[in-house]
Amino acid sequence: MRTQIHMCANIAGLLKRPDRELDGLFTCEEGYEVNAKGARQYLCKQLALGHRVIAMGKCDNFDPQEGCLGHPVPDMEMKDTTFERAVCRSLSAPTVEN
Numbered sequence: 272m273r274t275q276i277h278m279c280a281n282i283a284g285l286l287k288r289p290d291r292e293l294d295g296l297f298t299c300e301e302g303y304e305v306n307a308k309g310a311r312q313y314l315c316k317q318l319a320l321g322h323r324v325i326a327m328g329k330c331d332n333f334d335p336q337e338g339c340l341g342h343p344v345p346d347m348e349m350k351d352t353t354f355e356r357a358v359c360r361s362l363s364a365p366t367v368e369n
């Protein structure tokens with residue numbers, strides 16, 4: 272059994288990023304891309320809640336202070352797989368700062 276850890280991003284670090292990097296970084300629940308202003312509002316709200324980090328991608332075992340607490344993954348699912356096409360939105364996100 273192995274553990275998968277989702278990436279997380281430091282909220283204060285994201286707020287220091289220029290607008291052009293925050294534009295479209297987040298997708299709202301309705302599926303629309305959020306502009307930089309909306310992203311800052313969201314991040315400020317998270318800070319106000321006392322959160323330190325936010326998850327990048329869906330994570331159902333997330334601690335707003337520590338980040339992803341890990342997900343056990345059976346070894347079978349961890350085998351190398353060749354994808355014809357793969358999309359990783361995390362790659363376009365800013366550097367993770369912990």
Ligand SMILES: [Zn+2]
Nearest residue numbers: 277330332339
């Ligand atoms: Zn996770």
